[in-house]
Amino acid sequence: MKEKEEILKNIDGVIEDNKISFYIVRNIVIAIIFSLVLLLPKIYISNHIYLYSIKINKLLNEYYSLKAENSILKSKIEKLKFKNRLNNF
Secondary structure (H helix, E strand, O other), X not given: OXXXXXXXXXXXXXXXXXXXXXXXXXXXXHHHHHHHHHHHHHHHHHHHHHHHHHHHHHHXXXXXXXXXXXXXXXXXXXXXXXXXXXXXX
């Protein structure tokens, strides 16, 4: 009977040694919170930079298309002016 009690005590000691202590859990939670505090502003800023770059690319595409349309319209105006001058003579 004593052998069984000793074995049970040894098993209880091993189980208690393998438990995660409160301090380890606390330190892990603090480390996660600290890393989130450091990483969330970077994620926020990166996200805004990405959104602004999308807006800038959209505006640039519109600018280039309007610039091309402007040059086409200028050439059409020049053709009409030339045609008008020829008709006046």
